[in-house]
Amino acid sequence: MINKNKNLSIGHYLLVFIAGLSLTLAFAPINISIIAIIAPAALFYSLNTATTLKQHLGLNYLFALGLFGSGVSWVFNAMYFFSHAHIALALLFTLIYILVLSLVFLLQGLITYRFRLASLPIKILLLFPIAWVVGEAFRGWVFTGFPWLLLGHSHIDNFLSSIAPVLGTLGVSYLSILLSASLVILFIQSKSYRIVATLSISIVILSYGLSLVSWVSPTGESLKIVMIQGNIAQENKWRKAYLQPTLDLYMKKTQEHWDADVIIWPETAIAGYFSQHFDKVLNPLQQKSKETKTDLIIGGFYRNMKHKPATTENSILVINAERRDIYSKQHLVPFSEYVPLLKYMGWLKQWIDLPYDNVGKGTGPTNLLVQGHQARLSVCYEDAFGEEMIKGLPSAGLLINLSNDGWFTGSLEPYQHMQIARMRSLETGRYMLRSTNIGVSGIIDQRGKVIATAPAYQLAAISGEAKIYQGATPYVYLSNWPILGYSFLILMISTLRIKSAH
Numbered sequence: 001m002i003n004k005n006k007n008l009s010i011g012h013y014l015l016v017f018i019a020g021l022s023l024t025l026a027f028a029p030i031n032i033s034i035i036a037i038i039a040p041a042a043l044f045y046s047l048n049t050a051t052t053l054k055q056h057l058g059l060n061y062l063f064a065l066g067l068f069g070s071g072v073s074w075v076f077n078a079m080y081f082f083s084h085a086h087i088a089l090a091l092l093f094t095l096i097y098i099l100v101l102s103l104v105f106l107l108q109g110l111i112t113y114r115f116r117l118a119s120l121p122i123k124i125l126l127l128f129p130i131a132w133v134v135g136e137a138f139r140g141w142v143f144t145g146f147p148w149l150l151l152g153h154s155h156i157d158n159f160l161s162s163i164a165p166v167l168g169t170l171g172v173s174y175l176s177i178l179l180s181a182s183l184v185i186l187f188i189q190s191k192s193y194r195i196v197a198t199l200s201i202s203i204v205i206l207s208y209g210l211s212l213v214s215w216v217s218p219t220g221e222s223l224k225i226v227m228i229q230g231n232i233a234q235e236n237k238w239r240k241a242y243l244q245p246t247l248d249l250y251m252k253k254t255q256e257h258w259d260a261d262v263i264i265w266p267e268t269a270i271a272g273y274f275s276q277h278f279d280k281v282l283n284p285l286q287q288k289s290k291e292t293k294t295d296l297i298i299g300g301f302y303r304n305m306k307h308k309p310a311t312t313e314n315s316i317l318v319i320n321a322e323r324r325d326i327y328s329k330q331h332l333v334p335f336s337e338y339v340p341l342l343k344y345m346g347w348l349k350q351w352i353d354l355p356y357d358n359v360g361k362g363t364g365p366t367n368l369l370v371q372g373h374q375a376r377l378s379v380c381y382e383d384a385f386g387e388e389m390i391k392g393l394p395s396a397g398l399l400i401n402l403s404n405d406g407w408f409t410g411s412l413e414p415y416q417h418m419q420i421a422r423m424r425s426l427e428t429g430r431y432m433l434r435s436t437n438i439g440v441s442g443i444i445d446q447r448g449k450v451i452a453t454a455p456a457y458q459l460a461a462i463s464g465e466a467k468i469y470q471g472a473t474p475y476v477y478l479s480n481w482p483i484l485g486y487s488f489l490i491l492m493i494s495t496l497r498i499k500s501a502h
Contacts, residue, residue, distance in 0.1 A: 008046070008049060008050060008055055008059075012046040012049060012050075012059070013046075013058065013059065013062055015042050015045075015046055016042060016046050016059050016062050016066070017062045017063065017065065017066045019038075019040070019042035019043055019066065020039065020043075020062065020063040020064060020065065020066025020067040020068075020069075021069065021070045022035055022038075022039050023035060023036065023039040023040075023066070023067050023070075023071070023149070024067065024070040024149070024412070026039070026151075026154040027149060027153060027154050027412075027416055027419060028412070028415035028416050028419040029412065029415035031154075031157065033154045033155055033158055035154075036151050036154040036176055037179045037180050037183065038180070038183070039180075040132065040151070040176075040177055040180040041180040041181070041183040041184050041187075043059065043060070044124060044128050044180060044181055045184050045187065045188070046059050047059055047116075047128065048120070048123070048124065048184065048188065050113075050116070051116065052113075053109075053110075053113045056109040056110075056112050056113035056116070057106050057109035057113070058109075060105040060106060060108045060109035060112070061102055061103070061105055061106060061109065063105060064101070064102035064104070064105035065098065065099075065102045067102075068098045068101050068149075069098050071148075071149045071412070071416075072097075072098065072101070072148060072149070072413075073094065073098075074408040074412055074413040075093075075094045075097050075098075076090055076091065076094040077407070077408050077409065077410060077411045077413075078407040078408055079093055079094060081234075081409070081410075082235060082406075082407050101146060104135065104138055104139045104142060104146075107134065107135050107138050108132060108134070108135040111127070111130075111131035111134065111135075112127070112128055112131050114495070114498075115127040115128075115131075115494055115498075117498075118494070120185070120188065120189060121185065121192065121195065122494075124184050124188075125178070125181045125182070125195075125199070126490065126494075127490070127491075127494060128177075128181060129174060129177040129178050129180075129181050130174075130487045130490050130491060132173065132174075132177045133170055133173055133174050133177070133483060133484075133487050134484075134487050134488075134491070136150050136151070136170060136173055137170060137480065137487075140385065140387075143334065144331070144332075144334055145384075145385060147169075147384050147420075148384065148416065148420070149416070150169050150170070150173055151173040151176045151177060152164065152168075152169035152170065152171070152172030152173040152176065152423065153419050153420055153423055154176075155172050155176055156419055156422050156423055156426065156448050159208060159211065160175050160203075161423075161426060161448065162208070162210040163207060163210060164423060164448075164475070165210075165213075165426060165427060165428075165429060165473035165475055166210060166473070166474045166475060167474075167475065167483050168386050168387075168427050168475045168480055169386055169423055169427070170480050170484070171482075171483050174483060175203050175207070178199060178203060179203065182196040182200055183196075215471065215472070215473040215474065216430070216446060216469045216470065216471040216472065216473065217469065217470060217471050218467050218468065218469055218470075219397065219467075219468045219469065221373070221467075221468045222465045222467045222468065223261040223262055223370075223373075223398075223465070223466045223468070224260045224261045224262070224463070224464075225260060225261065225262050225264065225433055225443060225462075225463065225464055225466050226257040226260040226262070226263045226264070226461055226462070227263075227264045227266075227433060227434075227435040227441050227442075227443075227461070227462045227463075228250055228253045228254065228263070228264070228266070228269075228460075228462075229266070229436065229437070229439055229441045229458070229460040229461070229462060230246065230250060230253075230265070230266065230437055230459065231437065231438055231457060231458055231459045232249075233406070233409075234406035234407055234409055234437075237268075237271055237404075237406060238271055242271075243271055243272065246269075246271065247270065247280075247281055250265055250269055251281065251285075253461055254285070254296070256461065257461060257463070258288060258291075259292070260294055261294060261295065261371050262294065262295045262296075262370060262371060262433075263294055263295075263296050263297070264297040264435040265296075265297065265298045265299055265402075266299055266402050266435045266436050266441070267299040267314070267379055267380055267402040267403050267404040267435075267437065268299050268300055268301065268404055268437075269299045269300065269437070270299070270300030270301070272301060273301050273302070273303050274298075274300050274301065274302055274317055277300075282298075282317070282319065282324075285298075285319060286319050286320075286324070289319055289320055293321065295318065295319065295320045295370050296317075296318070296319040296320075297316060297317070297318050297370065297400060297402070297435075298316070298317045298319065299315070299379070299402040299435075300315060300317060301313065301314065301315060302317070302326050302328055304328070307360065311359075311360025311361075313328035313359065313360045313361075313362050314328065314329040314332075314359050314362075314379055314380075315327060315328040315329065315362070315379075316328075316368075316377050316379060316400075316402055318368045318369070318370060318377075320369075320370075325368045325369070326364065327362065327364060327365075327366070327368055327377040327379075328360075328361075328362025328363075328364060328379075329359070329361075329362050329378075329380070329382060330361060330362045330366075330382065331381065331382045331385060331388060332359060332361055333380075365392075366378075366391050366392035366396075367392040367395060367396050370398075373397045373398065374392070374395050374396045374397055375396055375400045376389065376391075376393060376399045376400070376428075377400050377401075378399070378400070378401045378402075379401070379402055379403070380402070380403040380405075381403075383399075383401045383403075383417075383420065383421050383424050383432075383434075384417075386423070386424060386427050386475070386479075386480070389424050389427075389428065390428060390475065390476045390479060393428055393430070393472060394470065394472035394476055396430065397468035397469055397470065398430050398432070398433065399425065399428065399430050399431065399432040399433070400432070400433045400435075401421060401432060401433070401434045401435070402435050403417065403434065403435070403436040403437075404436060404437040404438070405417055405436055405437070405439075405440075406437045406438045409457070414436070414438065414439055414440050414456055415440060415456075417440070418434065418440040418442065418450075421434050421444060422444050422448040422449075422450065425444040425446060426446075426447055426448035427473065428472075428473060429446045429471065429472070429473045429476075430446055430469055431443065431444060431445055431466045431467055431468075431469065432444040433466055438456060438457055439453075439456030439457060439458070440453060440456050441454060441460070441462055442454075442462060443462070443464040443465075443466055446467075446469050451464060452464030
């Protein structure tokens, strides 16, 4: 079933590039999830025609260029508008980022080429989908990981999402890609309609059956939550002149909601060290906390003097009547929170704003007590890593994420990030309280549904009820190991069969 002509037409390359471009439409805020099935089918169709390693690598790389070129172009917003890079430099760095990130798809190309001679059903329905899943897992690990625009995220609102509490996002991606492969088989070999129908119906039945299962249960306790979305413009956030007006805004909005159980400010709501604001901000807040029995969760910077030399950490401060606890971000973003070889890059400051120092990595516990309940805390990008977010569970009864997507104002990123956060709630069976500076903020229930939110780019106080859940989904216990174990087992068996055939 392989085309003997080793020269693919330009149409094949154009098809996969356009398919990659279009795949972004499957994700938030567009949410046309059917494209997540159609776009990979175009790639698989072209790969079935490819015969050389160069062709397999080229097709996968072009698909990735389309996907990341459209889906993560928001890197330019951060570089140009807020790091004040010259437009030429911002475009160059964004292009380099997309070119390098797209390299992760070459692993898929190596796998699809390795099994190009397998029979059509085995290749398309078994090995190509596994290549995709292995590629997504690799993307979530290499270069400290970038698990963004995974196929599974696009299915948060349809029947495929019910696999997430069992096999996580990678499992949802796998079912999605099986449906893509079915389209290819049906197009190439129409007589295979029985196989395709059986597979598709089985996926629907499995998904529907799992949607009826309640993996976790409510404890019967709930918390009244208020999250303050400050909507502080990113270009003003770090200016000294705006520090006090920003604090005044958060203090004023907080004063309006002391009837809540928990009040949450977003990531780095205090644009400085906590220690600089004890007298005028934190001590008065704690005193009021004693009077009202309200817990406060506030984002800012913590100067960790226990480290030698001392480190600056992107942190969450939990304040209640009796104590103050700190969670510091543990999964840092390269070239954002820390820049490798920063001390040698000062010459770039004439074209771009560089941080004066790197952020330190937190090493403390992931869970802190909020109103007597354990909460799994995370800062910004950390909620993109499903296998990391399950640390601290099932002990934690809810998830709390503080973020600031203001760096990407006006782009797709804030909506994509919220979609990812919703998947974490579904995987873990826990409410998530997601408080961000410019949005999208919201309360997400244990099935990944947003039950309270506010429009992005507006000052808002988002209020609602968060239920405390107990128990654990299979994913909490097993992480990605079942889907990865299955994938590597199939690849190993297929490799041995090829060797024995020779």
